[in-house]
Amino acid sequence: MKSKNPPEEPAHEDNFLESSRRDFLKHSGLLTAIAFTPSPLVKAAQSGLDEKIADLYEKVPVSLEVNGVKHQLSIEPRVTLLDLLREQLELTGTKKGCDHGQCGACTVHVDGHRVNSCLTLGVIVSGKKITTIEGLAKGDQLHPMQEAFIKHDGFQCGYCTPGQIMSAVACIREGHANSEHEIREYMSGNICRCGAYPNIVNAIQEVKEGGQAV
Amino acid sequence: MKQFQYSRPATQQAVIDAINKPGTKIIAGGTNLVDLMKRGVTAPDKLIDINHLPLKNISIGKGGLQIGALALNSVVSEDKLVLQNHPLLSMALKAGASPQLRNMATVGGNILQRTRCAYFYDTTMPCNKREPGSGCGAIGGYNRMHAIFGASDKCIAVHPSDMCVALVALDATVIVQSKKGTRRIPFADFHRLPGEHPDLDNNLAAGELILGVEIPDNNFAKNSYYLKIRDRQSYAFALVSVAAALELDGNTIKNARLAMGGVAHKPWRLVEAEKALVGKTVSAETFNIAAQIAIQGAKTYGGNDFKLKLAPATITEALKHASGLV
Structure with a gap:
């Protein structure tokens, strides 16, 4: 049984696609489309599936709240949250390291939980609240974890640092910073090629023991 | 990454209707799928987002502990019912991946992650799993991580899940749904050996959606x-x-x-x-x-x-x- 517009579902599934599909077909000839399209599209065209071509070109509406600011965006489904943050919202604090979920440089919080933004598609987190490294400080006042990283020299080149700090904040919030061993285990998703690990652990321990709200 | 269509069908039934089409894949946490798509190992025409389906619950049912397919690995690993009844599952989950990935990965996705090795990922190398008939780079190659049981001359890759090792030990059952109705698959029969068809990792049929897993009661918790x-x-x-x-x-x-x-x-x-x-x-x-x-x-x-x-x-x-x- 299909229900057309259930309350939890944004209406784009039906309405948005319909209107923009019309626009697309109006503004572009099929041959031009085929000449500039990747192979799945050509395949679709060969099977005479004009509608499918149109669909493949669609951008999907996405609404996000990033660091307290609401954004209405229109993105290709293949755009990752990482690229969306860096390229479209110009929030370049979040870093692209391996781009395959192995290094943690891209760590951000989605609805308060730390994730790898490089493996998160933007369309999937539509409607959610994102916090990046730019969202931790309150004006000129650094977040306690940022202060602690500076105090303990928790970095050398600094490239992994935004991810380390986002992960470190989550590590304390989750209740996984109760010992050096636990901190190391729960920070294992963040690689530091400079090897600043001992100082990172010290910074996290200080914030944890200081009992400040993170 | 190649372009693809994205759709979020509103209901479970609409998802099941949508996944029956060739070139269509389900996406939940995406931790394995998005990675494979970025590397060009897989290139679906259409992704069906199921993250909004009500399949996140962890509860005690008649047949034991039931865990929804969309329950996050991190949530399951710290769930009271899981810790109390099946601490082995919690231990296995915590040994897997990283905290960030466990916050994204779902139970269903963990089960369906590809059996794989470095040759599967490297599109310049032969791999019968990625490209049937192209050969196996690992046999005679770098095979430190590879299988010692049940392999074939076509593939020696291993399934990398920790969660699944605990679930097979605990006699779990995978519950799936398709247009034909629901089906229960014993965990030990869910995944398959490579044989002549290493391109197939498991026995989930086309058009089937994993609803969750069930673990029968036991006396192993201590x-x-x-x-x-x-x-x-x-x-x-x-x-x-x-x-x-x-x-x-x-x-x-x-x-x-x-x-x-x-x-x-x-x-x-x-x-x-x-x-x-x-x-x-x-x-x-x-x-x-x-x-x-x-x-x-x-x-x-x-x-x-x-x-x-x-x-x-x-x-x-x-x-x-x-x-x-x-």
């Missing part, structure tokens, strides 16, 4: 242990891992479950070794005997010869921890 041996202490795939669960009557083993990860194309249950434990007294010698039985029939490929020693040693050690001997 004496279970998950031991994972890897090249670094955390956030790495297993060279070898062992899920061990014992039911003890004093010093006597009443019931036993053993499974291994990192050794086969599927989570590898060790039924003969379990039989060798039942009725015996808890001792290092009992465990050694079972461990030797466990690796009978193992075959190595050069780079992974060390697993012939590592695997039984890991079994013995896991059993010592589970039984309280250490």
